[in-house]
Structure formats: C-alpha cells, structure tokens
Amino acid sequence: MTRHTRILMSVIYWAFVIYLFVPLALMVTMGFKDSKFIGFPIRAWTVDWYAAVLQDTQVMSVFGYSMAIAIATTLLSLIIGTWMAAFLGPNKFRGKAILFALACLPAVIPGIISAIALRIFARLIELEPGMLAVILGHTVHNVPFVALVVMARLSTQPKSHIEAARDLGADSIVAFFRVTLPYLKPALVGAGIFCMLLSFDDFVRAFFLGGYQPTLPVLIFAKLRSGMSPEINAISTIVLIMTAILGLWAERSMRRLNKGSPQ
C-alpha cells in the first residue's frame, strides 16, 4: 500500500468521525442558546433550559416510565435469551437451522412492520396499549441480541467445567447456576446494558404499543412535531450522556469477556 492511499484512508476515517460527531455536537451546543429560536448564530448563552427540564415534572415522570420499561425489558430478555442460547447453542437436532433463523427473525424485520404486527397481536391477546404492551414489544425485539451474545460466550466454555461440577455431585440445575452462569456473567452484563439502550432509545414500538403515557423518545417526537425548542436539546443532551456512559460500560464488560476466554 502506497503512502498516498494510506494518508487518503486516514483522511476518510477522520472525515467520517467528524460526520458522526458534528450533528450531535451542534445539538448539544444549541441547548445552551439563550433564545427560544433554534438556529445559528448563537449570541447569548444560558443553562436555563437544563434547569427547566430538571424541574419539569412531566419530563421527569416520562423519564422514570421509560427507565422502568427498560429495566423490565432487560430482565425478561436476559432470562428468555439465555434460555434460548442454552437450547440452540450446544444441542444438535434436526431443524436447528430453521429454529435459529426464526429465533433471530424479530431482529431483522423492518421496525414499522414489527410494531404493526405486535399492535395487532396485542389486540388478539387482549393486551391494552400501555406499559405491558411496550415491554412485550421490546422484549420480542431484544431476545435475539441476548441469545446471540450468550451463544458466542457459551461456545467458549470448556466441557470440563460442567463435567467437574457433575462429578462433585451437582445436578443440571445446580451446575448451571454455580458454574455456567458465573462463566456467562460478562456476556450477560454487556447484553443487558445493550438491552437497556435498545429499549430506552426505541421509538417505533413504543409509539404504536404505548397508551396515553409516552416514553421519552415518543415525548421528544411529539415536542418536535409542534416545533423545535432548546428544551428538546437539553433533554436530548441528557439522554446522549446517559447513553454514552451505559454504552461504554457495556463495551468494557464485553471486552473483558474476550480477554478471559480460553481459546
């Protein structure tokens, strides 16, 4: 590879980084503008919008509501996803490839169709639009991600772990909880945080499955439809910071997982 292409490549990389960061940086900056009018130039600065958001009881209650949905979704997704991985990962049986594809289906179906199908399905099982329906929708979407991460981790677990546990008198259940589960822990922490992010950030499912109480993305969407305001920037910035922290935490936990695996 010549020097020129090398330099060109690094220019393209940094241009891409700038493309990813500039819109978000602008959005954060605009949250400090001392005017209701969104747009450049910015002549005066303030932190009033943040103070207003933190005192806004509606925003805070919506935040709590979204958080509760994210936590419930994460717990359910972890249980079902891990079980799915324990079934589809180590066992060999006929029709496994088809089952695996069906298990991954909700992760690849276009968002709007998944949301509509779930909305119709919720009517069938007489689940009113609202918190439970949103939790169901998010869990359906998240389970494949958990299953894939856990399956990858399971495949690196030495068989001798389980055999040793069995020799020492543990049955299947105890061996799972005492040996396999601790081995899976980093994968579960990483997958769990990504579930929280996916649920907390999701718009389309929350929009179609939610009742009168909006989740945070639905609230931001509703506010945006009635006009841009620096208040939205302040809310978005708070979400942005939270997301980044959670994401980095998940990444760290997954990274440790790769290091510790005996391969």
Place this chain on the structure above:
Amino acid sequence: MTFWGALLQNGTYQAVSGALFKTQRRQFVILASLPLFWIVFANLGPIVEMFWIGFLDSYPPKVGYEPQFTLANWAAFFQDRVFIVPFFRTLAFSVIFTAITLLITYPVAYFLAKHVKRKNQLLFLLLLLIPFWVGEIVRTYAIMILLGNNGAVNLVLKSLGLIDRPIPFMYTGFSLGVGIIYLTALYMLLPLYSALEKIPNNYLEAAADLGAGAWTRFRRVTLPLSREGIASGCTLVFLISTGYYATPVLLGGPRSTVFAETIAGFFHVAGDQWPMGAAFSSIMLITTLAVTGLFLKLMGRGGKGMMR
C-alpha cells in the same frame, strides 16, 4: 453448609430434580420448552396474526358483526398510485442509501482493519460506536439542526459567501438520505470491519510479490474475501432503513413519503382500517425479505463469478 449444598441434600428438591432430569430426552424437552413457546408465541404469532387480519373485511371486531373473508385489502394496493408510489420509492431509497453507505464505510472499515495498529483498533472503533448508541429520535433531531434553513451547513455556506439565501435541504429525499445513512452507517461498518480484519496480511503480500498492483490486489484478493461482510452489512442496512417511521416523518416531505408512513396512517385514523394496514405490512414484509433473499443468493453463488 452453603445454600446450594443444602438444596442438593433436600429430599423434595431431589425428588423434583430427579423426576425432571431422569432421561436425556426429558432434559432436552425442558430445555426446549420456553424457547419453542417464545418462538411460536412472540416471533411467529404477531406475523401470522397480521397476515390473517389482512384477509378480513373488518377489524377490530365490532359488536354484532361477524368479519368476512376478503381479498379486497390486497387488491387495493395495486389499484392506487397513492400506495404504489411510496412503496417503490421506499425500496428505491433503501437500495440507494444502502449503496451509498457501503461506499462511504468500506474505506473506513479498511483503514480500521488494516492500517490502525491492533492495540489502537478498539479506541478507533469506540470513537465510531459512541454516536451510534444514541437513539433514532435524538440523532434525527441532530440532523434537523445540521440541515435546517438556519442550520449549520447553511450558516457555513452563507459566511463563505457561496449563497445569499439558505438552501432548503430539509423535507426532501436528500435530508432523509443524510438522516438514514447517519442512523445506519455502523450496521454496515461493523460487518465489513470484522470481514476485513480476518484477511491475513500475507495474502496481500503474496499477491504483491506475484506482481499484482494495488488495484488488482483490491479487486482479486480483498474484495472477494470481504464478500460476506458486504452481504450481511447490505442486508442489515436495507432491512433497517425500510423500517424507519419517525425519521421520514421528521426529515422527509410530501414528495418523499415512504411506505412506513402509508402503513402508519391506517392505524392512526379512527375507523376500520386495520385490515388494509395489515395487508400492506404483509406485502412489504414479503417484498423486503424476498429482495434480501435474492441478494444473498446472488452474493453467495453468482458473487464468486461476479467479482473474480
């Protein structure tokens, strides 16, 4: 004695556990129970129900009326330009956005996989991942601020003296494209990166020793060996970009209405529109899955011939 030790000694537990796990077969059935239930109930149930509702003339059920079987909802799609135009626009947009995303992210992925030192790769990758974790709505809003009439791009162009009046980027196919590519770029980049990273450097060195120039090395070694990454990246971006609803509503305009908005319309207006929405969603699902299936087949079999 620990909790687990006590549990194993407990007579009731022993009886239950012994009965549950007496044979390999029984253990397998228990392991299969929840996953099978979940796949049938949660993954297939909604799709099957959606298809079924598409064949009814009335839904949700009304008191004293028995819904009749009909094909009218499916036929309606082919009879009105109001439906067909957004449908094909969505497919065309998604194909174009996917192709542009591939062209933008390929060099970035190549740079990451082949030019960045291994111990720095994680750091360079994290830099791209952080914006990617932020949700759809927040990132869409960021693009609105970038492209608006008083947005950053227009401000820069104006201060450079290139324009007098702001260019109306917003509410067009262009702003929608910028938004969708912004949202989906990493779904392309990550598979590309992991495919490129697996290509051993000595393949390229061997090709160079045999007299292959940079372009030939790229065309005959790198590109064919990264085919899997290209296939899964394109599939992901295509499927995901057809499914956005909020982004086209916020960034698009009347001339860039996508099918997601058409479908959503049936579920917002009061009245008896669910069956049509269900039928239209089914048509879109079948089409997108067929397109990706065809694409993967081409990449898998014909791809070898195409690229060598």
